[in-house]
Amino acid sequence: MHEPTVSDFGLLKRILRYIKGTLHMGLYLRKSSNLSLSAYCDSDHAGCKKTRRSTTGFCVLLGPNLISWSARRQETVSNSSTKAEYRALTATAHEITWLSFLLRDLKISQQFPTLLQCDNLSTVYLSTNPALHKRSKHFDTDFHYIREQVAL
Template sequence: MTDCNPMPTPLPLRPDYEESERFLEPTYFRSVAGKLQYLTITRPDIQYAVNFVSQRMHSPTTADFGFLKRILRYLKGTQTLGLYIQKGEQLQLSAYCDTDWAGCKETRRSTTGFCTLLGPNFISWSAKRQATVSRSSTEAEYRALGATAQEIAWISFLLRDLGA
């Protein structure tokens, strides 16, 4: 993949769950997906895509391998991106969250994503499928807000205990 053409996004906007034949080397698929999981520590921009691909590790298809290659092509074009720690004067805790409503075509569950910042630096982030089906986009957003508020509360107690 060193000479591949870069992609602008790690996954298509709406990935299709098309039926295709099984991937012939599932061990290779799992190996590459596992390596990408470690990369998400410093590259939260690929976290959702890697999670999406990792859900298919038990029986990957050729279409799933195509998604995996797309992530690698995205990484090829964004090698300079990553998390950088900057010295900040102010230690203000802030957070951002978002959700998609019924984004999973199989279960109709929504995915919550949030990130928390201490000053200008990312300190935690998550992209996770919600436990239950939401009846509306508003309900899905409230669930995302609840998960984000829980994270902020935990981090603020931690910072207080550390004396910050």
């Protein structure tokens, strides 16, 4: 910043051209009296052809407005689509928990429980079934966290 070079100015011009070309893009925030949190999550099992790791994706809405999102590769390889989806569910639950505390600190009360949508029936059944099955015992940390959040 203190001693810019010619290449720095070239990069600055590139950034400004990008901003000028994308002025019509953006996230629109609408005024709404609905301030309840809701979230959607998904994963692709072994989506990376090179490492066979799954990708977790989620988005969190406050009323009709998108306030948080993420798409990132999972740290380890999942043995099943249920495990990959369950990890996505756990990552989303962590984000929801953090946002709930943030909203509480901002004096925005949540009158309804947060709705977390997941498209994998095995994962949904696993989060509500208290029995930990033999095939799913290897990801019991995520299991217990989600069970606790569902109970809360």
